[in-house]
Amino acid sequence: YIIGIPDDAIAAFSETLPLKNKLVVHTSGSVSMEALSKRNRKGVFYPLQTFSKNREVNFNTIPICIEAKEEADLELLTNLGNSLSEKVVEIDSDERSKLHLAAVFVNNFVNHLYAIGDDILGNNELSFDLLHPLIEETASKVKTLSPSEVQTGPARRGDQKTIEKHLHLLKEGPESELYQQLTESLMKKFDR
Numbered sequence: 001y002i003i004g005i006p007d008d009a010i011a012a013f014s015e016t017l018p019l020k021n022k023l024v025v026h027t028s029g030s031v032s033m034e035a036l037s038k039r040n041r042k043g044v045f046y047p048l049q050t051f052s053k054n055r056e057v058n059f060n061t062i063p064i065c066i067e068a069k070e071e072a073d074l075e076l077l078t079n080l081g082n083s084l085s086e087k088v089v090e091i092d093s094d095e096r097s098k099l100h101l102a103a104v105f106v107n108n109f110v111n112h113l114y115a116i117g118d119d120i121l122g123n124n125e126l127s128f129d130l131l132h133p134l135i136e137e138t139a140s141k142v143k144t145l146s147p148s149e150v151q152t153g154p155a156r157r158g159d160q161k162t163i164e165k166h167l168h169l170l171k172e173g174p175e176s177e178l179y180q181q182l183t184e185s186l187m188k189k190f191d192r
Helices: 007-016 070-083 093-123 130-141 161-172 174-189
Strands: 023-026 041-047 066-067 088-090
Touching: 007 023, 007 093, 023 070, 041 070, 041 093, 066 070, 070 088, 093 130, 093 174, 161 174
Parallel strands: 023 041, 066 088
Antiparallel strands: 041 066
């Protein structure tokens, strides 16, 4: 039985299932396997991907992270995962929570930064399409090199003039604060 519901509802919902000694798994990256009811065997079947309505994804390339206590259950989840994806990985709840945290940074936060960039361009009657090649090249580079190796930009170079110009363009506000925080983080990382 696969539970695919919001994270904060998994524990309570699993307690309401009229099942006993069945394999019940959830699909969350951030919820421990232990949150599931003790009346059943527990597991996790976590596809590491972002899903949106009306957008198909290629499951064949999506890592499926699995966890179960019993070897037979782990084998069943492995077989199910292999029927959908070329990459099935056994990861425990602690590792999965850290993987989910990293996923939030590289997906949710990056997408928020895309939205800010889209707003900046839209407010200046420029198209977000202009950034597509840059986005694609950056994503492509981190497939073969580490993110630190491919880091570029004014903060990486310690280019204070450009940083000040950007802050002037942003004026006061949450985007300016975010720009400053990210700039400081990058400068610290690269000793600038």
